[in-house]
Amino acid sequence: MQNSSTAIQSVAASKMAIFNRRFKKQKWFYLMLLPGLLYFLIYKYVPMWGVLIAFQDFQPFQGFFGSKWVGLKHFETFFMEETFWMLFRNTFILAVYNILFFFPLPIVIALMLNEVRKDVFKRFIQTFIYIPHFVSWVVVIGISFLFFSKDGGIVNNVLVSVGSEPVNFLLSKDWFRTIITSQVMWKETGWGTIIFLAALAGVDPGLYEAARIDGANRWRQMWHITLPAIRSTIIILLILRIGHFLDSGFEQIFLMVNPMNREVGEVFDTYVYSTGISQGKFSYSTAVGMFKSIVGLVLVVVANRLAKRFGEDGIY
Template sequence: MKARPTSTEQGGRNGSRFLKTLIRDKWLYLMLFPGVFYFLLFKYGPMYGLIIAFQNFQPVLGVSGSEFVGFRHFTRLFTEPMFWTLFRNTLILAVYNIVFFFPAPILLALLLNEVRMKFFKNTVQMLIYIPHFISWPVVVGLCYVLFTINGGIVNEIIIGLGGNELNVLMNESAFRPMIVAQQIWKEVGWGTIIFLAALAGVNVELYESARMDGASRWRQMYHITLPAIRSTIIILFILRLGSFMDSGFEQIFLMVNALNRNVGEVFDTYVYSVGLIGGQFSYSTAVGLFKSIIGLLLVVAANRLAKLWDEEGVY
């Protein structure tokens, strides 16, 4: 009877097999190195700094010399009078983004996929990609030019038509729709790239068979196109939940003013005012860690649900 290999022998064989694979595919691993290095340096490396969320961090003393205070900063966060306002505003904006912004690139990609005139399709794609390269200060500046009550284009047209001017920029009820509308205008075209790439891999014979069976364009989209990109949609949705509590500091910071601050102040702007301006680095790190934990829990829960529904998750 042949003896089974020991764990040491098995480990040696696995190591030898890995080394052969590494040598054989050395150029592929070399191409992988920059991406791995980027994540190690800029994503995993800074995680060491999370320890200051449990310290009374003093820049002069450094991480190793600062006093350990446990969960004091988290207790302060949850008992802060502003906490529930910040949590409500951040949560509402996050839900708005999931409900309105996330489906927008999918719908646009489906519509572009139905266009058969290649020149028209390419032209539209180029036009909707351009806003992605415009910075948020420029986007907010355009918004002010359009909607300000002091000579804004939109209000000038409304007044010219005999209506009353709209003070959109100072209106609390208009703040969140405007934030979502800006994000859709700026990023919806760029977001279609992944979905269009997924749609390019759909077997055209399926459409031909559906047409022979008398299926309309809408039926083809519902029964062929959507199921073909369903896994891509689910994976991107799970990844989107990882940044669920990230409202986008730059955009919010530029749009908030004294009259809409009650609905516009979110955790991102709060961290800036308390952490960077106020110098409370440990407390602001605790706020950021709280946001990250919520994102992690949402990703794990969504990934588990995807597995239960026999879908491919992110891990």
């Protein structure tokens, strides 16, 4: 028994010595990691204690532990309201639009850029499509107003010039989701190509050379070499995208929603703001936000298990 205890202590001491040597050797890497860890600790993990108010009738002057506990009351109220189904429908449809139309676009652009042989032309296109990512949503919405306003908008001016009636795009419920998705595609597609271009840079050129010797054209090389090489990257990013399935983007939606299109434009993010900040229902809005986060967590777990079932590594 004593020998066994001595052996365990010896193994623990050996592991500690290895850790100390590794820490001393890589101390500057750990130091560089520290700001990121502090950021997530302060701004991500510490605020998570705030979800406690979802189970309370929170009163700011009474604090977290002085407010009355009500259990699942706010969740039940939210699920029983007709607003829940409107919010779920609007958020779900916008999320599906993003998955179907936005998510594949960076992949397609990356594949096209990978076929460009002139570096100058390739860099120019990359820079040109990256720029919108650094434009704020306020500016993007302003540009949209400039193009789609009924009075003086560029698109309506063109329609009138060819004899058509002007269309009130910004107040139309039918055009709202199309405009929102188009804005996301224009703003974020170029930035999304960065990861896929990085993955494509790691493909062995010898594979393409062997395929050309065997008579494979560009399409077959892309289908049998390029896409399989970046498949794992696509799966991981898709899982992460599904995790944000109910995140429609507060700022963009908030700036585009108006009384005429609110029926199709109100989503969970804007509803949390209007009930929590504007109406002061802190506990109720926290319950709504917590529901959205739980759904995102469940979707990530399910998507990750499906990815592993089909032979991919997943994210954990």
